[in-house]
Amino acid sequence: MKTAPLDFNHQLFTFKDSLQKFAFHYTKDQEEAADLVQETLLKAIRYAKGFEEGTNLKSWLFTILKNTFLNNYKKRVRLRCYMEETFNIAMNDVHSNITYNRGESNCNLADIHKALDNLSHEYYYPFIKYFEGFKYHEIAEELNIPIGTVKTRIHMARIALKKNLKMFSGQFRVKNAS
CATH class of the missing domain: 1.10.10.10 (Winged helix-like DNA-binding domain superfamily/Winged helix DNA-binding domain)
Structure with a gap:
């Protein structure tokens, strides 16, 4: 039997402080931690139909938080690498096309x-x-x-x-x- 949506949402928010501390452990920044918790809770609400009663809700939420953090981190690393590569290509183009003003x-x-x-x-x-x-x-x-x-x-x-x-x-x- 599935939990009622209102009861499920209430249970989610009882773990908010614990999630906040756990998120801060990863981010080392209060605002980023708050964003991570908010994203975690939104994902939990979005995928509530997949949550089975009897499963440890706290553990499920912490797993969502950890996976969200890791996915975001991987995206930032890929973006940074892409930006550095783009910058290097642009700088090479600039240096190869440069003319000096006498x-x-x-x-x-x-x-x-x-x-x-x-x-x-x-x-x-x-x-x-x-x-x-x-x-x-x-x-x-x-x-x-x-x-x-x-x-x-x-x-x-x-x-x-x-x-x-x-x-x-x-x-x-x-x-x-x-």
């Missing part, structure tokens, strides 16, 4: 600083703030000017920098590999 060595950092120093403060400050990652509206609030003015000043700074660094412009173009 413009770096031809464009002197001092020239860039000189070009920046030639900018007036009204163009320099918004450009540098934008370059550092600030948003237009943040720069506008800090300088207490309209956002359109910030955009214009950044645009004008770019034009001036291009003009002052024109001697290097041909060195940064991508050349055809054919």
Whole structure:
């Protein structure tokens, strides 16, 4: 004779604390242990029809918990191996397809600083703030000017920098590999 579903569910939850301690023994983390117990109880409810009365319910639950932990662990190991292999393949592709930009060595950092120093403060400050990652509206609030003015000043700074660094412009173009 099978146990009534409500009685079975009640019996399941009487072992929750024991399952939690057992799960922590495997995971060494309270949240992971709680997740493991929850998954165990869900599986027990799902497969309750297969549970025969007279079988040791606690032992059955602990077996489900242990098997669930081992299956999840195997999945994580396989995923980690797959991710490492994918990363290694990607890195090999990157290294085999890499090309070096000779413009770096031809464009002197001092020239860039000189070009920046030639900018007036009204163009320099918004450009540098934008370059550092600030948003237009943040720069506008800090300088207490309209956002359109910030955009214009950044645009004008770019034009001036291009003009002052024109001697290097041909060195940064991508050349055809054919």
